[in-house]
Amino acid sequence: MSLDLNARLRSLPPVDRVLASLEGLAPQALIAQAARMAVDLARAEVKRGSSAPSLEEVVDRARALLDERGKKDLQPVINATGVLIHTNLGRVPLGQRQLDAIYGIAKSYSNLEYDLTAGRRGSRYSHASDLISALTGAEAALVVNNNAAAVLLTLAALATDLEVVISRGELIEIGGEFRMPDVMSMSGTRLVEVGTTNRTHLADYERAITTSTGALLKVHPSNYKVTGFTAEVPLRELVKLARGRGVPLVFDAGSGYVEVQEAASWAAEEPPVAEALAQGVDVITFSGDKLLGGPQAGIIAGRSDLLRLIAKHPLVRALRVDKMTLAGLEATLRAHLEGKVQDLPLWSLALTAADELRSRAERVAEQVASDALKAEAIPTVSVAGGGSLPGEELASWGIALTHAEKSVDEMQKLLRFSTPPVIGRIEDERLLLDLRSVFVEDLDTLIANVGALD
Numbered sequence: 419m420s421l422d423l424n425a426r427l428r429s430l431p432p433v434d435r436v437l438a439s440l441e442g443l444a445p446q447a448l449i450a451q452a453a454r455m456a457v458d459l460a461r462a463e464v465k466r467g468s469s470a471p472s473l474e475e476v477v478d479r480a481r482a483l484l485d486e487r488g489k490k491d492l493q494p495v496i497n498a499t500g501v502l503i504h505t506n507l508g509r510v511p512l513g514q515r516q517l518d519a520i521y522g523i524a525k526s527y528s529n530l531e532y533d534l535t536a537g538r539r540g541s542r543y544s545h546a547s548d549l550i551s552a553l554t555g556a557e558a559a560l561v562v563n564n565n566a567a568a569v570l571l572t573l574a575a576l577a578t579d580l581e582v583v584i585s586r587g588e589l590i591e592i593g594g595e596f597r598m599p600d601v602m603s604m605s606g607t608r609l610v611e612v613g614t615t616n617r618t619h620l621a622d623y624e625r626a627i628t629t630s631t632g633a634l635l636k637v638h639p640s641n642y643k644v645t646g647f648t649a650e651v652p653l654r655e656l657v658k659l660a661r662g663r664g665v666p667l668v669f670d671a672g673s674g675y676v677e678v679q680e681a682a683s684w685a686a687e688e689p690p691v692a693e694a695l696a697q698g699v700d701v702i703t704f705s706g707d708k709l710l711g712g713p714q715a716g717i718i719a720g721r722s723d724l725l726r727l728i729a730k731h732p733l734v735r736a737l738r739v740d741k742m743t744l745a746g747l748e749a750t751l752r753a754h755l756e757g758k759v760q761d762l763p764l765w766s767l768a769l770t771a772a773d774e775l776r777s778r779a780e781r782v783a784e785q786v787a788s789d790a791l792k793a794e795a796i797p798t799v800s801v802a803g804g805g806s807l808p809g810e811e812l813a814s815w816g817i818a819l820t821h822a823e824k825s826v827d828e829m830q831k832l833l834r835f836s837t838p839p840v841i842g843r844i845e846d847e848r849l850l851l852d853l854r855s856v857f858v859e860d861l862d863t864l865i866a867n868v869g870a871l872d
């Protein structure tokens with residue numbers, strides 16, 4: 419090591435001086451982390467031949483690291499992507515009614531596993547189950563952590579060491595590179611794939627059923643659509659086949675469309691849960707935080723004898739839901755039962771009239787526009803997202819932004835760094851803020867943050 423390098427290393431600001439300059443900005447342990455990291459970075463630069471940075475420079479770097487750390491904290495964002503069920507942005511927001519229910523149960527002791535009528539130990543699964551049955555017509559129901567868990571548990575309980583027959587057109591990846599077939603395999607069943615990517619016929623299923631078959635599995639292809647020369651076997655025919663051969667038919671419906679909304683024509687092709695059960699599906703699984711509009715959960719509903727088997731499986735304990743989830747889910751189910759889907763943010767956003775969005779977009783455009791920032795209210799289309807309704811679009815309005823000096827990428831980054839962050843999408847080389855997924859209460863904040871781009 420040269421003398422010169424030694425001298426430069428010695429002139430690096432010591433960690434505790436950097437620390438002292440950041441005092442009070444964040445919890446001590448986080449400041450210490452940032453200070454150490456900033457000095458380490460400076461040391462690495464010196465070793466590569468740079469001169470030692472000043473105390474101020476290292477402090478600035480540490481402050482930037484603290485800022486970056488802060489952006490990792492969970493925080494609210496304004497979703498102007500137009501994707502209503504946005505898994506990366508937390509799936510669906512919860513409303514006052516759901517939050518009140520969660521708050522009431524979370525802050526107190528509760529009858530979570532206590533039967534008030536009998537005065538003895540009860541089941542945490544009894545609470546939401548009756549409501550699910552009332553809403554879907556299922557004989558029995560069980561709630562677990564999410565829909566992937568619901569599928570895993572169902573197959574583990576009904577078909578461990580047995581075969582599960584599934585169409586090759588329904589082997590889906592659900593995001594974050596998680597593949598449902600891998601989840602299914604973890605249940606200890608053997609997947610028997612039948613048909614081809616685009617066409618599967620009843621005879622394919624018929625041929626695959628043997629004495630080793632534990633279940634037939636149908637999966638709603640939730641985040642893509644195969645178009646063109648396609649064939650899938652309708653539920654009704656699979657029901658007939660399953661009954662005839664004495665194997666249960668499990669349907670992973672994904673989105674959880676429990677109640678047909680006449681005004682939501684975009685949802686017309688979603689399989690309603692009650693209808694699938696009425697057609698004779700033995701067990702259906704779906705998410706709590708897709709079209710149901712509730713907290714993250716996986717719902718298993720169907721035949722009571724099969725649900726008893728499922729509820730007894732040891733995995734239930736590993737996949738169990740928290741009381742806050744159950745409280746939020748109950749409030750969600752009650753809103754559906756009362757026909758008050760407007761109480762659920764997802765549905766109040768989804769059912770807002772396009773004309774209303776138009777006048778909001780015009781107001782926003784007018785208020786944010788400046789000499790440099792061009793803002794135009796334009797009609798656009800949103801999607802339900804989150805693995806629901808592939809290809810179905812909702813009419814919407816948004817604000818298309820361009821800037822005289824800033825690129826679209828720059829604008830997007832500035833909005834991502836605003837408080838709260840605003841997330842839009844790029845379309846035709848403009849930054850588009852789609853109002854379908856923006857709460858009316860957030861419009862003033864949106865206007866302020868977008869206006870600051872000027």
Ligand SMILES: *Cc1c(COP(=O)(O)O)cnc(C)c1O
Nearest residue numbers: 564565566638640672673705805
């Ligand atoms: C979304 C989805 C899943 C996964 O559900 P999670 O609740 O996210 O675990 C599984 N299957 C289908 C068909 C889906 O649409």
